[in-house]
Amino acid sequence: MQTVQPVKSKKIDSSSVGVTSGSIARSENRGVYATFLKVGNRGLKCYNSPESRDQHYRYQRTLANKGLAPYCDDCVDMTLPDGSVKYAYWSGLAEVAMDRYDGELFVNNEDCRDLKARLGDAGYDWHDDHSGNWGYVNGRAVLIDCSGY
Numbered sequence: 565m566q567t568v569q570p571v572k573s574k575k576i577d578s579s580s581v582g583v584t585s586g587s588i589a590r591s592e593n594r595g596v597y598a599t600f601l602k603v604g605n606r607g608l609k610c611y612n613s614p615e616s617r618d619q620h621y622r623y624q625r626t627l628a629n630k631g632l633a634p635y636c637d638d639c640v641d642m643t644l645p646d647g648s649v650k651y652a653y654w655s656g657l658a659e660v661a662m663d664r665y666d667g668e669l670f671v672n673n674e675d676c677r678d679l680k681a682r683l684g685d686a687g688y689d690w691h692d693d694h695s696g697n698w699g700y701v702n703g704r705a706v707l708i709d710c711s712g713y
């Protein structure tokens with residue numbers, strides 16, 4: 565059986581990046597796995613387990629290297645004031661398609677179809693194609709929810 569090495573991560577206190585338990589609880593950008601926070605000019609994608617964080621980080625890094633996702637930076641294990649830990653990684657910000665297209669859940673336009681085709685060429689079969697899962701970086705459509713690569 566192939567063993568997957570854990571990714572390297574740094575332990576930080578949430579206060580060092582201005583994150584509180586409240587910012588996580590109030591985040592409107594919460595998916596099934598990720599809670600997304602905008603911190604300065606970057607995004608912090610927070611998960612409840614190191615396995616889930618490591619997996620999403622690897623997926624996004626693979627796609628980012630092909631220009632298909634926002635860049636991702638280092639991983640952090642972030643302790644909150646209540647002692648709980650979020651497993652997170654820093655990510656480039658995208659303009660979410662849902663926001664650009666007035667909350668429309670499915671945007672089957674040329675950008676979306678083109679992204680799907682580029683993902684397909686990279687061997688990624690993209691099914692969860694709602695407009696909360698993709699967006700724009702520097703005018704180019706990218707996948708922001710990279711689970712399942």
Ligand SMILES: Nc1ncnc2c1ncn2[C@@H]1O[C@H](COP(=O)(O)OP(=O)(O)OP(=O)(O)O)[C@@H](O)[C@H]1O
Binds near residue numbers: 597609656657658709
């Ligand atoms: N790089 C990013 N830039 C801007 N917003 C983002 C980014 N990544 C995530 N978001 C926001 O956070 C939300 C949740 O992130 P994401 O889709 O990765 O989580 P998830 O748990 O996998 O979601 P799902 O509910 O689709 O399973 C997105 O719908 C989007 O609004």
Ligand SMILES: [Mg+2]
Binds near residue numbers: 595696697709
């Ligand atoms: Mg999502």
